[in-house]
Amino acid sequence: MDVILANPTGFCFGVKRAIHSLETALREHGRVYSTGSPIHNPQEVSRLERAGLVVVDSVDEIPMGSVVFIRAHGVDSSTYSYLNDNNCIIIDGTCPFVTNAQKKARDLSAEGYVVLIFGDPDHPEIRAIKGFVNGECHVVRSYVEAECYCNREKIGMVSQTTQEEESFTEAVTVMVKCAKEVKVYNTICKATVERQNAIRKLASEVDAIIVIGGRNSANTARLVDIAGSRGVDVLWIEQADELDRTWLIDKERTGIAAGASTPDWLINEVQILLSNL
Ligand code: SF4
Missing domain, CATH: 3.40.1010.20 (4-hydroxy-3-methylbut-2-enyl diphosphate reductase, catalytic domain)
Structure with missing residues (x-):
């Protein structure tokens, strides 16, 4: 079976930059707080939590003087003021x-x-x-x-x-x-449009597409819709162990695409699994 990866796919510039800052902060400080999930991908959030990330629902739950990560979506100016007033160290992952x-x-x-x-x-x-x-x-x-x-x-x-x-x-x-x-x-920003155009092109080259991304990711859901509307078989998974091998029977050319919040390691796991079939 031939496997083709959409291009571009996976992490956009802003998410890549934000996660890089968060990983650096975790290495330096050990514990970093985030209000809400830093990214719409449960597997990546679990990985970051194992490294010391603490996700809270509201800034009130963050102890004074903590290290706080601001996700790529940004926060309003009153949140910056609150964090500064509480002597927090801000790691600003807001996308430029x-x-x-x-x-x-x-x-x-x-x-x-x-x-x-x-x-x-x-x-x-x-x-x-x-x-x-x-x-x-x-x-x-x-x-x-x-x-x-x-x-x-x-x-x-x-x-x-x-x-x-x-x-x-x-x-x-x-x-x-x-x-x-x-x-x-x-x-x-062009990142979303580029990923949508990439899956349209991919759909014209394959007979099935596996879309990898969080079930809570709106941009991944949109990729699934676009692929479905192009008449190819579509399978939406969050990670490699969800891949149904019976679904792959009779597929000669299979495409892989991923949402803008899907990390490379999850994409690589699917590629490796497919190459071993
Ligand atoms: S604006 Fe959003 S989609 Fe565009 S690069 Fe930044 S984080 Fe990614």
Whole structure:
């Protein structure tokens, strides 16, 4: 059986950078706190917990003076203040693309724009970006929701980094038609789109695709949907021991793809297992 790996796949730049900082901090300090999972991958979180990571639900649970990791999605400015006031050592894993979106939203607000953030209101990245804005700010999930703010004089727009460009453009177009003044920063990161395009290409070359990633990972779920819509057999697993060998019978060319929060070691385990069949 031929096995083809999607390219690019697995860890994006921001997650790779964040996990590298966390691993360095664990080696230096032994114990590091994180509010919420540092990454949407249970196996990688377990590995990091064995190395000294402590995941808590809220900053109130972090003892004074602790070492605290901030995940790639970022946190709002009040969390930085709280941690500084409690003499915590901050290991900032916020992705530079997310930091850019936070700064642009803050600047738009300071310039007097009503800020519209395009994205999922429940996503931690959006809550963090919103926390950097002092003035009026709304999160919109579609151009229909954006239209509600047409009566504002000055509209400033940014996007959640993982949104689809077409949908953001639709919302921007609506605002340009109805508001007097619109200032837009395209804060979408290419990593998600590149991984989605890679699995589309892979689907045209193979008859089955194994997608590796956490069941709690939205970007992995999206890869599964895309592969399924291309008419290939798709199997979603978190790790190699979930691989159903009967599923592989009669497959001549099998592809492997992974979500942006899937570490290389989990991908390698699947590759090794397939090469030994
Ligand atoms: S998807 Fe993009 S913005 Fe998000 S962590 Fe990865 S590189 Fe950064």
